[in-house]
Amino acid sequence: MAQASTFRLGLVQMACGDDPAANMARALDLMAEAVRGGAQLICLPELFRSRYFCQREDAALFDLAEAIPGPSTDAVGAFCRAHRVTAVASLFERRAPGLYHNTAVFMGPDGALMGRYRKMHIPDDPQYYEKFYFTPGDLGFKAFDTEVGRVGTLVCWDQWYPEAARLTALQGALLLMYPTAIGWLPQDKAEYGARQRQAWHTIQRSHAIANGVYVAAANRIGWEPSGTGAAGQGIEFWGSSFICSPEGDFLAEAPADREAVLLADIDLTRVERFRRGWPFLRDRRTDAYSGITQRYGDTGKASAGHG
Amino acid sequence: MAQASTFRLGLVQMACGDDPAANMARALDLMAEAVRGGAQLICLPELFRSRYFCQREDAALFDLAEAIPGPSTDAVGAFCRAHRVTAVASLFERRAPGLYHNTAVFMGPDGALMGRYRKMHIPDDPQYYEKFYFTPGDLGFKAFDTEVGRVGTLVCWDQWYPEAARLTALQGALLLMYPTAIGWLPQDKAEYGARQRQAWHTIQRSHAIANGVYVAAANRIGWEPSGTGAAGQGIEFWGSSFICSPEGDFLAEAPADREAVLLADIDLTRVERFRRGWPFLRDRRTDAYSGITQRYGDTGKASAGHG
Numbered sequence: 001m002a003q004a005s006t007f008r009l010g011l012v013q014m015a016c017g018d019d020p021a022a023n024m025a026r027a028l029d030l031m032a033e034a035v036r037g038g039a040q041l042i043c044l045p046e047l048f049r050s051r052y053f054c055q056r057e058d059a060a061l062f063d064l065a066e067a068i069p070g071p072s073t074d075a076v077g078a079f080c081r082a083h084r085v086t087a088v089a090s091l092f093e094r095r096a097p098g099l100y101h102n103t104a105v106f107m108g109p110d111g112a113l114m115g116r117y118r119k120m121h122i123p124d125d126p127q128y129y130e131k132f133y134f135t136p137g138d139l140g141f142k143a144f145d146t147e148v149g150r151v152g153t154l155v156c157w158d159q160w161y162p163e164a165a166r167l168t169a170l171q172g173a174l175l176l177m178y179p180t181a182i183g184w185l186p187q188d189k190a191e192y193g194a195r196q197r198q199a200w201h202t203i204q205r206s207h208a209i210a211n212g213v214y215v216a217a218a219n220r221i222g223w224e225p226s227g228t229g230a231a232g233q234g235i236e237f238w239g240s241s242f243i244c245s246p247e248g249d250f251l252a253e254a255p256a257d258r259e260a261v262l263l264a265d266i267d268l269t270r271v272e273r274f275r276r277g278w279p280f281l282r283d284r285r286t287d288a289y290s291g292i293t294q295r296y297g298d299t300g301k302a303s304a305g306h307g
Numbered sequence: 308m309a310q311a312s313t314f315r316l317g318l319v320q321m322a323c324g325d326d327p328a329a330n331m332a333r334a335l336d337l338m339a340e341a342v343r344g345g346a347q348l349i350c351l352p353e354l355f356r357s358r359y360f361c362q363r364e365d366a367a368l369f370d371l372a373e374a375i376p377g378p379s380t381d382a383v384g385a386f387c388r389a390h391r392v393t394a395v396a397s398l399f400e401r402r403a404p405g406l407y408h409n410t411a412v413f414m415g416p417d418g419a420l421m422g423r424y425r426k427m428h429i430p431d432d433p434q435y436y437e438k439f440y441f442t443p444g445d446l447g448f449k450a451f452d453t454e455v456g457r458v459g460t461l462v463c464w465d466q467w468y469p470e471a472a473r474l475t476a477l478q479g480a481l482l483l484m485y486p487t488a489i490g491w492l493p494q495d496k497a498e499y500g501a502r503q504r505q506a507w508h509t510i511q512r513s514h515a516i517a518n519g520v521y522v523a524a525a526n527r528i529g530w531e532p533s534g535t536g537a538a539g540q541g542i543e544f545w546g547s548s549f550i551c552s553p554e555g556d557f558l559a560e561a562p563a564d565r566e567a568v569l570l571a572d573i574d575l576t577r578v579e580r581f582r583r584g585w586p587f588l589r590d591r592r593t594d595a596y597s598g599i600t601q602r603y604g605d606t607g608k609a610s611a612g613h614g
Binding site: 120121122123125136140141143157160161162163164166167170171172195198199202203205206207209210247248249278279280281283284285286287288289290291292293294295296297 | 429432468473477505509510554586593594596597598599600
């Protein structure tokens with residue numbers, strides 16, 4: 001089928017409660033709103049089917065994981081088939097007993113699972129104890145040929161890594177999507193909150209600019225309790241989902257505190273127009289980048305030839 | 308000598324005229340102003356000793372190049388020795404007949420040439436015909452142990468490359484400086500000007516965030532004629548030099564249309580505080596980054612293992 005050069009992207013920004021079935025129903029409602037707005041590709045927030053359970057380490061919570069394909073890909077796939085759209089859904093993948101991933105799936109307009117990306121960079125910080133739950137991805141950085149064009153997904157913490165965006169763009173992705181679960185720790189918000197969110201926007205807009213691609217992030221909103229459930233703890237997810245152009249301009253931006261469906265038209269020909277004007281890919285010094293594969297410059301190979 | 312953890316950085320934003328001797332004198336005047344403001348490390352704009360001659364291709368302009376060490380390192384070195392400061396000076400290096408580089412030198416407080424970085428990424432766009440003049444650098448991405456700490460310099464077009472910032476940070480640089488010559492083409496300014504400058508700020512602030520380092524850019528200002536000298540042509544250099552924190556916040560920002568000396572205190576302990584809070588270096592997937600050394604994902608090796 002010949003592709004049009006322009007399509008409409010929809011992002012779902014939502015609150016996630018205790019009941020996975022209710023979260024899935026809510027996600028499908030918001031996806032339907034996106035479809036009514038004309039969306040042909042829809043991206044859901046990270047791990048939308050549950051609370052952000054990584055606020056504590058509890059082996060019982062592995063029960064939230066599911067096979068892929070499984071019930072969630074069935075539900076999202078049925079929606080995609082009914083509405084002839086493509087969707088990116090972030091799921092807690094049970095790959096084998098004791099082996100779990102933070103995985104984003106592409107569901108096609110025929111309802112089929114088109115492919116999966118397993119989150120490559122796994123954080124571990126107070127109340128984001130992801131290294132306990134998620135084995136780092138082993139599929140590398142990928143682009144997917146969808147009905148609307150060649151696009152890629154990364155997941156949350158990946159968004160801080162220029163390498164991840166670059167490698168996905170080098171695979172041909174013209175749009176990078178970031179299902180996300182990021183927010184403020186209540187004790188940090190007053191002093192650092194604005195700066196943290198600004199940095200989160202800045203780093204992702206920079207991926208658009210550096211690679212000449214569209215970038216979109218779908219975050220959750222709302223306060224969720226930590227393991228203790230004590231007041232003044234937990235995480236307040238900051239929403240602020242956005243879609244930006246290759247120039248890094250916001251095409252759509254969601255509020256910090258309400259659910260939202262964001263829509264923007266993605267013109268894939270704009271990618272080439274941008275890259276003709278600012279031809280960064282032409283001048284990459286691939287002969288001098290081998291140190292990127294080293295942990296630090298004190299590793300023998302990283303400094304060889306760069307004395 | 309034991310280093311203090313905090314030092315004052317000074318950036319010179321200046322207009323550059325036709326006379327190299329006058330430009331050097333002006334640079335030294337502005338450096339003296341920075342010293343009076345307490346600067347211990349001073350960064351000059353790209354190729355401050357001349358007009359931005361790359362607006363046209365003219366072999367006679369290779370006469371502007373000079374040996375390193377040479378007259379300009381002598382002049383800046385004498386200043387550094389007299390005032391006991393370190394300086395980064397961007398020069399047109401004549402390495403051999405027919406072999407020229409866009410080179411930034413570090414001059415130490417004893418007046419000595421401490422080291423050089425040769426611009427690795429060379430642009431070539433209308434009125435920025437740098438590939439005609441500059442052989443791409445062959446020294447790689449480097450950090451330098453200066454009197455005030457371990458810092459790095461890159462040059463202008465390098466600023467669009469996350470790889471360059473990452474590799475310099477991995478060499479241990481806690482501050483990245485970008486001598487720059489960037490501006491608006493008059494015919495573009497009204498429609499694209501604000502967006503272009505915003506993108507320039509965004510990409511550099513993102514290097515601060517991604518690597519947890521300070522970032523500073525020293526640009527020139529003023530309109531300079533193109534080869535034709537016709538009105539409505541040339542480049543209007545947009546100034547807007549800045550110093551930003553590891554969080555990507557502006558600590559100092561210069562206007563777009565006036566010379567300026569920017570000063571900010573750089574607290575090297577803040578780098579580690581930032582990186583403890585957002586430990587991006589810990590989680591880099593160095594096992595999965597080899598594709599960075601490829602031109603594009605269709606090169607055999609770039610996609611191997613990442614199917």
